[in-house]
Amino acid sequence: MTIDAAIIVVTYNHARYIGDCLNSLLALDPAPSELVVVDNASRDETAKIVKSQFPQVRFVQTGANLGFAGGCNQGARLTSAEYIVLANPDLIVQPAWLEQLIAPLERWPNIGAVGGKLLYRDGITLQHAGGVLRLPWGLGHHRGVGEHDQGQYDALETVDYVTGAAFACRRSTWESLDGLDEQFYPAYYEEVDFCTRLRRAGLDILYTPRAVATHIEGSSVGHRSAVYLQLYHFNRLRYLFKYFNNTWLMRTWLPAEMGHIRACASDDEIQALKIAYLAYQSAFLNHESQPVISELDIFPDETADGGETELQWIERQLRAKVNVAPAPIPARRPWLGAIRNGLLRLATRDFVVPIVQAQNDANAALLESIQALSRQRRAADATILLQGMLLAKSLDQQPKA
Incomplete structure (x- = not known):
């Protein structure tokens, strides 16, 4: 049958x-x-x-x-x-x-x-x-x-x-x-x-x-891989541009998209969005009907000469020093050092341990703050490209003189 x-x-x-x-x-x-x-x-x-x-x-x-x-x-x-x-x-x-x-x-x-x-x-x-x-x-x-x-x-x-x-x-x-x-x-x-x-x-x-x-899902490019995210958002934009006009995109979609970037998007997704925005921006400026993602559309998170940004340097330093601990007192005779360090731990435990913990907590909070600033910078870069893309799209559809 x-x-x-x-x-x-x-x-x-x-x-x-x-x-x-x-x-x-x-x-x-x-x-x-x-x-x-x-x-x-x-x-x-x-x-x-x-x-x-x-x-x-x-x-x-x-x-x-x-x-x-x-x-x-x-x-x-x-x-x-x-x-x-x-x-x-x-x-x-x-x-x-x-x-x-x-x-x-x-x-x-x-x-x-x-x-x-x-x-x-x-x-x-x-x-x-x-x-x-x-x-x-x-x-x-x-x-x-x-x-x-x-x-x-x-x-x-x-x-x-x-x-x-x-x-x-x-x-x-x-x-x-x-x-x-x-x-x-x-x-x-x-x-x-x-x-x-x-x-x-x-x-x-x-x-x-x-x-x-x-x-399986995503077996061709890998589910949630960098390539997947680029293609997903590239064609999401194509869908939106196919069915919605510039007024709706500017007044409704743009604020929502910016909110998504700031609050929800992961670092990998922000990177993919930047690549997709740039591809469409380039296509609109050049009046191309078929935008493509180019191998040139990359955004290295580093300075122009290949070095670290200031925020990256601070984050690396903090990661190396985020946890501190009391250093033992050295001694020529191990048994004597063990006794001295044991007595010191007993004598200072109630005083030093809270101070060390407070310092570690402060270091961790500072590291999180630097990471948040780094993410905000990447999100800001993405929103600039997003707005540039929509501006290029609106100019591309202006009546020709």
């Missing part, structure tokens, strides 16, 4: 995971009518594994990295089934996953896309139970992430979006929207954009808890 569905798996250096993924997809009951792997020019053993171990799977090599959206669109064009299903190569699905994913599309014509429950590999920790788009920041949030699955998300619900790691839609819907927007290159936010377009067309996005799979 089969379902008239085409499962599309886009790979990019996924040799470590693709075998387990395809084994689970081939064990689906009912099975898909089509299963295609689109490889975005992997440099590892992905192609060798698929060709040698899974000859029954249609395998397509693009010859270049088309990005996730480009790979999915390529796979959709090569198939003809009624339903299109996206599955990440680090996904392991349960046997009924496909049937449960397609069922709502067969039952309700107002459903535009369906996503299921994703768990981490331990099988009990939730990764995704539908997505919420947090405005005005445009931050995508996976419901339930990090929670133990205790049935708290076991109801069918409409959501803002479902992850592109595992979702299904009708081919007619896919084609009416021209598939995924390949401007979201190489990855992230293409499914948020697709679901936004579905909702604007009057269709609902449905989360079903019955379609269950486990997922």
